[in-house]
Structures are given as C-alpha cells and as structure tokens.
Amino acid sequence: MSRVYDVNVDEIRRLSDQATQQLLNRPGTASSARGGWMMIATILIEAWDLYAIAFVLIFIKTDLNPTAAEVGLAMAAVQGGALIGALLGGVLADRLGRKRVFIGTMVLFIVLAIAQAFVQTIWELIAVRILIGIPLGSDISNGYAYIMESMSKGKREEMGSRWQFMFGVGEVISIIVVTAMYVAGVDHAILWRVALALGALPAVALLLGRLNLPETPLSLLQRGKFVEAKQVSQQLFNDPLDMLPNHDVKLPRAKLGDFLQVIWADPIKRRATIFAWISNACQGAEFTAWGFYLPVILVLSGVGVSQNGSITGTNIVTALIFCLATVSGYVAPLMLPRIGHRGLSMWGFGLAFVGLILGGIAIHFDWKIVIVIGACILMWGHYWDASNGMTIASMVAPTRFRATASGFGYVFVKAASFFGAFVFPLVSAHFGKAGATFTVAILSLIGFLAAKFILPEIYGYVEAEDVSASGSRGGGVRGTGI
Numbered sequence: 001m002s003r004v005y006d007v008n009v010d011e012i013r014r015l016s017d018q019a020t021q022q023l024l025n026r027p028g029t030a031s032s033a034r035g036g037w038m039m040i041a042t043i044l045i046e047a048w049d050l051y052a053i054a055f056v057l058i059f060i061k062t063d064l065n066p067t068a069a070e071v072g073l074a075m076a077a078v079q080g081g082a083l084i085g086a087l088l089g090g091v092l093a094d095r096l097g098r099k100r101v102f103i104g105t106m107v108l109f110i111v112l113a114i115a116q117a118f119v120q121t122i123w124e125l126i127a128v129r130i131l132i133g134i135p136l137g138s139d140i141s142n143g144y145a146y147i148m149e150s151m152s153k154g155k156r157e158e159m160g161s162r163w164q165f166m167f168g169v170g171e172v173i174s175i176i177v178v179t180a181m182y183v184a185g186v187d188h189a190i191l192w193r194v195a196l197a198l199g200a201l202p203a204v205a206l207l208l209g210r211l212n213l214p215e216t217p218l219s220l221l222q223r224g225k226f227v228e229a230k231q232v233s234q235q236l237f238n239d240p241l242d243m244l245p246n247h248d249v250k251l252p253r254a255k256l257g258d259f260l261q262v263i264w265a266d267p268i269k270r271r272a273t274i275f276a277w278i279s280n281a282c283q284g285a286e287f288t289a290w291g292f293y294l295p296v297i298l299v300l301s302g303v304g305v306s307q308n309g310s311i312t313g314t315n316i317v318t319a320l321i322f323c324l325a326t327v328s329g330y331v332a333p334l335m336l337p338r339i340g341h342r343g344l345s346m347w348g349f350g351l352a353f354v355g356l357i358l359g360g361i362a363i364h365f366d367w368k369i370v371i372v373i374g375a376c377i378l379m380w381g382h383y384w385d386a387s388n389g390m391t392i393a394s395m396v397a398p399t400r401f402r403a404t405a406s407g408f409g410y411v412f413v414k415a416a417s418f419f420g421a422f423v424f425p426l427v428s429a430h431f432g433k434a435g436a437t438f439t440v441a442i443l444s445l446i447g448f449l450a451a452k453f454i455l456p457e458i459y460g461y462v463e464a465e466d467v468s469a470s471g472s473r474g475g476g477v478r479g480t481g482i
Contacts, residue, residue: 012249016221019241020399023217023233024462028152032236035150035213036159039102039143041206043163046136047170048199049113050078053129054294055178055315056192063189066122068429072422077126079288079418081133082140083411089138090407091256093145094400097223099215101142101403105135106207110200117197137414141407144394148402149216150236153462158333160391161344164383165333168326175319183312217241218399224251254400262398263405268456269396269463273405275455276393279345280412282447283386286352289420289427289440290359294318294375297363297433317372325379332387340459341388345451351381353444360437385447389413392455396463 053060053075060066066074085105093101112132119125147159177198181191217236220229226244233241263269290297298314335344355378362370393409394402420440428436 012224012245012251015243015245018243019221019229019233020218021462022241022243023237023239025153026237026239028150028155029236029238031214032150032152033155033159035236036147036156038206038210038213039146040159040162040166041202041209042136042139042143043166044170044173045109045199045203045206046140047167048174048202049132049136049196051171052174052178052195052199053192055175056195059188059192060122060125063192064122064125068425070122070126072425073126074122074129076288076418076421077129078133078136079414079421081130082137082414083133083418085134085137085139086141086407086410086414087137088134088407090141090145090403090405090410092138093142093219093403093407094222094254097215098142098146098149098219098403099213102139102146102210102213103207105139105142106203106210108135109139110203110207113200113203114197117193133414137407137410140390140410142403144390144406144410145219145403146216148391148394149218149399152237153460154337157336157341157388157391157395157459160394161333161336161387162329163390164387165326165329167386168322168329168383171322172319172326175315175322179312179315179319182315218402222251222254222400224249256404259401259404259408262401263396268458268461271454271456272392272396272458272461273409275345275450276389276409277412278450278454279349279385279389279447280393280409281416282349282443282450283382283389284413284416285420286356286440286443286447287382287386287420288417289424289443290356290378290437294321298371298375321372321375321379324376325383328380328383329387332384335384336388336459340457341392342451342455342457344384344388345455346448348381348383348385348387349444349447349451352378352385353381353441353448355379355381356437356441356444360434360441363437364432364434381444385444392458395461396458398463 057071057075060074061071089101089105109132112128112135115128116125116132119128144160148156150156151159174195178191178195181194186194214232214235215228217229217233220226220232221244225248226241227246227248230241230244230246233239263273298317332344332348339347355374355376357374359371359374359378362368362374390406390409390413394406397405424436424440427439431439
C-alpha cells in the first residue's frame with residue numbers, strides 16, 4: 001500500500017543536481033556505448049532518405065512531370081517536416097521521457113517510408129515527405145539528448161560528433177544501391193519508388209535494436225522517478241546513486257518558457273548556443289545548396305557522363321567523393337581532444353570556403369577535374385564543420401531542457417536545409433552554377449568567423465545550471481512511495 005508524505009523540493013533538487021553531476025563525470029559502460037550507437041544510427045537512415053531522392057530525381061521528373069517549383073518542394077519537404085518534428089519531439093522527450101519518443105518515431109518513419117512507394121502524383125509525394133520529416137526531426141533531437149545523458153564525458157562528445165560519419169555511410173550506401181539497380185536495368189518508374197521505400201529496412205533493424213534500451217537516468221531524475229533512475233544508473237554507469245531517496249517524488253514540470261532564460265543567464269551557455277545555431281544554419285544550407293545537388297552539378301558539367309548519356313560514371317565519382325567525406329567524418333571526433341570544438345569548426349568552415357571558391361571558378365571555366373577537387377575539399381571541410389553543432393547545443397543545456405535545446409538547435413539545420421534545397425535551383429538559374437556556388441561560400445565564411453569570435457572552447461564541458469541566475473525552483477511537492 002502506498003503512502004503520501006511531504007518533501008522539500010529544494011533538498012530534492014539539490015540531491016538530483018548532485019546525482020546529475022556525479023553521472024556526468026563518471027565513465028560509462030558497454031550498455032551506455034550501445035545506446036549511443038543506437039541513437040547516432042538515426043543519421044544513417046536520414047542520409048539514405050535525403051540522398052536517395054537526389055539520385056532518383058531525374059526518374060521522378062520523368063514519371064510524375066513536376067514543375068521546377070514542385071521539384072524544389074519535393075526535395076525540401078523532409079526538411080520542412082523535420083522543423084516541426086525537431087521542436088515537437090524535443091518538448092515531448094523532456095515531458096514524457098526519451099524511450100517513448102525514440103520508439104514512436106521509428107514506427108512512424110517505417111510506415112511513411114514505405115508509403116512513398118505508392119504515391120501517384122508529385123503532390124502526394126510532397127505530402128508524404130513532409131510527414132516523414134516529422135519523425136526524423138524528432139528522433140534527432142531526442143537522440144542527441146540520449147547520447148549526452150547516457151555516455152561518459154568525452155565519449156558523448158565523440159559520439160555526437162560522429163553525425164557526419166554516419167551521414168556519409170548512409171550516402172555511400174544509397175549511391176551504391178541506386179547505381180546497382182540502375183545498372184541492373186530496373187525500370188526507372190519502379191527504381192525511384194523502391195529506392196525511397198528501402199529506407200524502412202534499416203529503420204526496422206534500428207527499432208528492434210532500441211527495444212531493450214533503458215530510459216536515461218538523468219531524464220528520470222528530472223521527472224522525479226528516482227527508483228527507476230537508480231536502477232538504470234547502475235546499468236549504464238555502475239552507480240546506484242545512494243544519495244537519492246528510495247521512492248519516487250512528484251516534481252513540478254519544467255516551464256518551456258524558462259528555456260531561453262536559463263541559456264541566456266550563463267555566458268558560456270549563451271555563446272556556445274548562439275554559435276551552435278549559427279553553425280547549424282550555415283552547414284545546413286552549405287550542404288543542401290551544393291553538396292545535395294552535387295550529382296546534378298556533375299551531370300550538367302559532364303563529369304563522368306559517357307557518350308551514350310549513361311550517368312553511371314557520375315555516380316561512381318560522387319560515391320568516391322562521399323567515401324572521402326565519410327573518412328573525414330570518422331576523423332573529426334578523433335581530432336576533438338587535439339584541437340577542440342573551436343578548432344574543428346574553424347578548420348571545417350575554412351576548408352569548405354576554399355572548396356566552394358575553387359569549385360565555382362572551375363565550373364565557370366569548365367575545368368572538370370578541378371570541379372571534383374573543389375568538391376573533395378568542400379566535403380572534407382563540411383564533414384568537420386557540421387560534426388559538432390548539435391553536440392554543442394545539447395551538451396551545454398540543462399537536463400530538464402536538453403531535448404528541447406537539441407530540437408531547437410536542429411531547427412536551424414532544417415530551416416537552412418529547406419531554404420538551401422528550395423532556393424539553390426532558383427539562384428543557379430538566375431546567376432548560373434558558378435555564381436550560386438560563390439553565394440554559398442559566404443555561408444562557410446560566416447561559420448568560420450562565428451567559430452573564431454563567438455565559440456568558447458568547451459571540450460570536456462560538464463553542464464551545471466546556475467539556479468540563482470535562472471530563478472528559484474523552490475516550493476513544496478508531494479511524493480508517493482511504498
């Protein structure tokens with residue numbers, strides 16, 4: 001039989017903060033590493049969905065006869081849906097917990113990925129792709145919160161910065177599969193449908209792998225579920241959190257309106273978050289405005305196109321470029337202990353700027369080999385500059401707002417990606433491919449300057465909320481126990 005008793009919220013918060021600090025500074029276990037991989041693997045699925053459509057766009061045009069504006073919407077639709085998903089998923093994950101959200105998002109993605117294969121009009125495809133963006137955006141915001149709360153210091157930063165490595169793997173796999181179906185002679189009207197629907201397969205595998213993952217102890221702490229938090233903490237960190245009471249406590253929910261106030265009250269949180277937003281926006285537009293359209297740029301520039309019009313050579317060149325980019329994504333987290341987040345971002349945006357300028361010049365003068373070199377430099381730099389924006393936004397946020405902060409940070413990626421995917425064809429049509437490329441280079445320069453002048457070095461940072469700066473959290477609460 002349960003009994004109800006009064007507890008002091010200030011004391012409970014003090015114990016909860018003590019437990020949080022203790023876990024954030026402890027080494028993780030094999031279970032915590034597995035959970036991190038299960039979360040970051042979402043990027044592979046997103047990369048498949050985003051990049052597969054770039055390779056089958058030419059077949060979609062033939063089959064559904066879209067206008068130029070409809071093509072732009074079809075390419076950008078997922079980004080728009082992810083805007084909604086990032087905000088909604090972050091708030092729900094902070095309110096309901098991480099596990100409910102990451103199971104629900106995978107189920108929804110699987111259904112919608114398969115639905116793409118059965119659309120009959122371009123507007124049906126656009127509608128489905130807007131919807132499919134919602135679970136993708138939600139899962140990213142929730143997944144980064146999970147990584148930051150379930151892994152040890154240093155390891156969580158490395159895992160979060162593997163974003164681009166996983167993205168590169170997904171891109172290369174999509175290129176290989178689409179090219180294999182193309183070479184095998186699969187009917188083009190069927191090929192693009194199968195290519196888009198195949199994203200459901202890795203999503204099913206990921207769903208099955210996540211079923212046994214626990215909730216994060218920090219999320220449980222913030223919701224007063226101390227009994228389960230102690231159990232999960234033992235599993236992930238070998239720490240029973242003996243300072244906590246052996247019963248659950250009903251705590252008041254964090255107010256969403258306090259999120260920005262808390263971030264702004266601390267100079268490190270404020271500067272790091274502002275940089276993360278700028279970085280996410282610049283890298284999101286940087287990639288979708290040029291890297292996303294790379295296959296189209298190479299085809300129109302005649303790179304890898306055979307005399308009979310086959311694009312197999314172009315796909316191979318693109319695959320090799322993304323193989324190099326994947327290596328860059330793998331190296332980026334390894335560089336963090338040496339050059340920190342600030343150095344990684346400066347090198348990344350700097351190289352991307354050089355690659356875009358070189359690529360624009362090469363496109364103007366039709367230097368095919370230099371176009372490829374410029375693309376390689378851009379991709380190496382991009383896979384560095386895009387690796388840590390989400391990590392920074394997530395790691396400096398208080399636990400009670402972490403998924404919200406991750407989702408808010410991801411909004412900048414997706415808003416910029418939507419803008420880049422939709423606008424780049426229009427800018428290219430007006431200024432030419434070279435002029436559009438030079439325009440994109442401005443984004444890389446902005447990212448470089450933001451890293452140099454705004455971002456404080458935060459490698460190894462452990463979040464600690466200044467309660468006095470963000471307002472009192474005192475008051476009485478009631479708890480239940482057995």
